[in-house]
Amino acid sequence: MKKYLNPTHHCLFAVVFLCLSSAAPAQEESNTHSADELAKKLSNPVASLVSAPFQSNIDFGAGPDGDGVKYTLNIQPVIPISINEDWNLISRTILPYVYQSDIVNDGGNSQSGFSDTVQSLFFSPKEPGAGGAIWGVGPVIMLPTATNDSLGTEKWGIGPTGVLLYQKGPWTYGTLANHIWSFAGEDDRAEVNATFIQPFVSWGGLGNGQTVAVNIESTYDWNSEQWSVPMNVVYSKLKPIGGQLVQFSVGARTYLETPDNGPEWGLRFIITLLFPK
Numbered sequence: 001m002k003k004y005l006n007p008t009h010h011c012l013f014a015v016v017f018l019c020l021s022s023a024a025p026a027q028e029e030s031n032t033h034s035a036d037e038l039a040k041k042l043s044n045p046v047a048s049l050v051s052a053p054f055q056s057n058i059d060f061g062a063g064p065d066g067d068g069v070k071y072t073l074n075i076q077p078v079i080p081i082s083i084n085e086d087w088n089l090i091s092r093t094i095l096p097y098v099y100q101s102d103i104v105n106d107g108g109n110s111q112s113g114f115s116d117t118v119q120s121l122f123f124s125p126k127e128p129g130a131g132g133a134i135w136g137v138g139p140v141i142m143l144p145t146a147t148n149d150s151l152g153t154e155k156w157g158i159g160p161t162g163v164l165l166y167q168k169g170p171w172t173y174g175t176l177a178n179h180i181w182s183f184a185g186e187d188d189r190a191e192v193n194a195t196f197i198q199p200f201v202s203w204g205g206l207g208n209g210q211t212v213a214v215n216i217e218s219t220y221d222w223n224s225e226q227w228s229v230p231m232n233v234v235y236s237k238l239k240p241i242g243g244q245l246v247q248f249s250v251g252a253r254t255y256l257e258t259p260d261n262g263p264e265w266g267l268r269f270i271i272t273l274l275f276p277k
Contacts, residue, residue: 035209036170038276039238042247043172043202043211045163046090046124046136048080050275057253061264068102070263072115083123090122090136098151103261113147120161120178137162140178142192144185155185157192170205193222209238209247216256226259232268245274 041047055074062068074096081089096115104111122136129135140161146152157180165174175198182192197220202213213236218229234251249270255263 035238036204036207038245038274039204039209039211039236039247040167040170040172042236042238042272042274043200043204043213044134044165044167045078045092045176046080046088046122046134048082048088048090048126049078050080051078051272052076052275053078053270053272056269057266058268059253059263059266062100062262063102063104064261065102066264068100068261068263070098070100070103073097082126086126088124088126089138090124092120092122094118094120095145100151104150111148111150113151115146116152116155117143117145118180119143122161122163132166132168133164134167134174135162135164140180142180142182153182153185153192154189155182155192157182165200170203171201172204173201175199190223195220195222211236211238213251221259224259227257228259228262229256230254230266231256234268234270236270238274245276247272247274 038049041049042051053074053076055076057072057074059070059072062070074094076092076094079091081091083089095117097113098115099110099112101110118140119142120140121138123138124134124136138161140159142153142155142157144152144154144156146154159179159181161176161178163174163176165172177195177197179195180192197218198215200213200215202211204211206212213234214232215234216229216231218227220227230253232251232253234249236247236249238245238247240246247270249268249272251268253266253268255265258264
């Protein structure tokens with residue numbers, strides 16, 4: 001396995017933060033509070049808020065020669081459904097579209113198409129629990145929607161997922177996790193047995209709908225006994241475009257650990273459409 005944590009990556013994060021974290025021009029107090037509350041809801045994976053994030057990731061340094069590039073567009077609609085006066089069902093979908101070059105040998109040096117879809121369903125109380133705990137649990141399902149053999153597992157998968165977080169003042173912090181086992185699919189493809197753990201923290205103290213967030217999106221493959229551990233630093237700003245509320249996010253990542261031929265670093269850009277009630 002490769003491990004990366006060098007001064008270049010620290011500098012990259014510092015530049016992103018310092019260049020983008022200046023406060024926006026002053027707005028009316030009521031509008032500022034509204035933007036901050038919506039930004040805080042977006043930091044909560046099980047908030048009762050309809051949103052449609054389009055998350056672009058560009059990773060560098062992968063492949064057998066270390067010069068591979070991978071672009072992933074994650075289409076991630078979030079839809080809360082009220083079950084009764086006490087409970088919500090939060091649907092979170094991740095449908096990736098991938099373009100990669102010099103990553104695998106597949107009769108050519110690039111591949112593109114959709115990858116596997118991951119569908120999570122969280123049953124979550126509408127009100128915080130003891131100590132202000134916000135949580136949700138439910139199933140996660142993996143669907144073999146890849147349009148290219150190199151971009152998916154060709155397996156159906158299922159497992160548990162859960163999230164626990166706290167929101168105090170401008171801070172949001174918690175952990176989201178899931179585990180997926182394959183149970184059907186192509187017999188000649190490897191079984192899926194993977195754990196995903198995502199600790200996260202965000203701070204909205206800049207005001208005016210601005211947020212700075214750090215997360216680690218770690219995955220452990222129990223079959224190969226290898227970790228992939230990217231750490232992301234992201235700055236976000238919420239603003240209206242015409243009649244549509246949009247959150248714009250930009251950030252960078254470094255890989256603390258990768259499997260063989262994994263990437264070294266990357267960039268992240270997100271456009272999130274909000275549909276508050």
